[in-house]
Amino acid sequence: MAIRRFRSKCSVLDPFKPVVKRFHSMGWGSIYVRRMKVFSLAILIYLDYKSLKHRQKWTTDSEKAALWEKAHERNANRIVKLIIELEGMWVKMGQYFSVRADGLPGAYPRLLKQLQDSLPPRCLKEVCRTIQKELGKSMDDLFTTFVEAPIAxxxxxxxxxxxxxxxxxxxxxxxxxxxxxxxxxDLKDAKSVVEWIVWAEPKYNFHPVIDEWCKEAPKELDFNKEAENTRKVSKNLGCKDNRIDKNPEHRVKVLMPEVIQSTERVLILEYMDGVRLNDSRSLDSLGVNKKNIVEEITRAYAHQIFLDGFFNADPHPGNFLVTKSRPHLPILLDFGFTKLLSSSMKHTVAKMFLASAELDALSGDIVLFLRVLNLLAGLSTALNVSVSYYRIIRPFAESALECDTNEGPKDNAEWVCDSPVNSEVEAKLRALLVQLGYADKILGIQVCAYKDGNVIIDTAAGVLGNYDPSPVQPDTLFPVFSVTKGVTAGILHWLVDKGKVKLEEKVANIWPEFSSNRKNLIKVFFFCLMTFYLARGDQVSALGRRLMQIWVKLGQNHKANI
Structure with missing residues (x-):
């Protein structure tokens, strides 16, 4: 076998020149040493910031900024050095925070970026031993050439x-x-550190993040799963068969390597020549439009999350390449850390994104979804480009909900609420609602009617909204302006027309309880006018026209009283 031998380099980690201890067999002594180093550093950093908070009380405002910047630089260096020494899961966490340029002091993402490319490599003897053991063949039987210096x-x-x-x-x-x-x-240690932080500083609660890491991270240790994930995502995105989605907005132009062979600890993939996404100098020399690259990566992740419900939850810059030849396309790598969303959770994150609503609780699925959004935002920050993530992701999120909102009565037996039928009239009404549903005339509706004090109709049908497929129930509250305000204003004007109430009369004379909270001087005219403005959002066009007519007729005569 011809093995190309190159001098091994530590890439951008050279300034630290760490002495890395290798553990070919991890004993409990080594584990406890790692644990002590982690907890010692956590306590040191905590005390450093605590003391700085006390010292800044006796410094000027101009000096405070410099003190905090030095503290961030000092502690970020400490963290990076320990991560390089310990490696393991700490590197993964460091990579995650390296792209959070929008949420951490500048020194942290700047120094943690060193973890995105390479760590000090393991020796070739160890690598060959693992390959031969996993594949059951000698290196000569497997390869004609094998480059000693690792790519990463x-x-x-x-x-x-x-x-x-x-x-x-x-x-x-x-x-x-x-x-x-x-x-x-490392996961146990990280969980312990988080628990200690929550105890010391309750406002910093990272439990949802670390709990999801503890559940998902061990899956990365089986390369057979990574191979399966890579094939699945490649098929979903149409990387090999150039599949064209029905909706042009859903087309994704990215590349992924083909899986050649896999075992639990060895994965062989097609070689794809490209430039690292964080190598700005090379990208510029090739004339790469970095904004287009980030937009296409975002589109690929939107496709994975909202259409496929299966996505790579670790999109840091080290997991992307850009092809050297035109047209320059992103190459997606490393699918060991993936997440499968249930249909209901996919709908939840789609509604959350489209409505920009706050969730009552952060589940593990949501944590990883938000993590991907944060990491994608970090890409544009790192490459100094402006990308409209909402514009790119929106069509994918909308598509995730179409299967529910387009179901209609013919496909959904529960489109009309299954409540008791109160009368023959209600039975006929329900049949009419089904017809209107077929004709796409109804999104959601409630109908209730009384006759001689008895309920003769109490029917609900459809869904709550375009982005909310929840069925309408008889007791559902719709998020619209209150119609009762418009009805109240209409009745008051009717009473005025009949001569039962005068516009100049004080409301408190008719409704004594209304005089509370300093409202005793409000007149009927002013009350009607304000009620009209509150009711303008209602779907009561006839009432709106009637109120506008009254306003035009009486406005000039009552300006002085408003």
């Missing part, structure tokens, strides 16, 4: 370029020895 070294594995015996160019992803034990213990 990450928290769980490192990637080498190689050539198979049939001449195909590939990349080989090899899991680090002993990393499974390290990852599982």
């Amino acid at each position: 070294t990450a928290s769980i594995a490192q990637v080498h370029r190689a050539t198979l015996r049939d001449g195909q160019e590939v990349v080989v992803k090899v899991q680090h020895e002993g990393i499974k034990t390290i990852i599982l213990e």
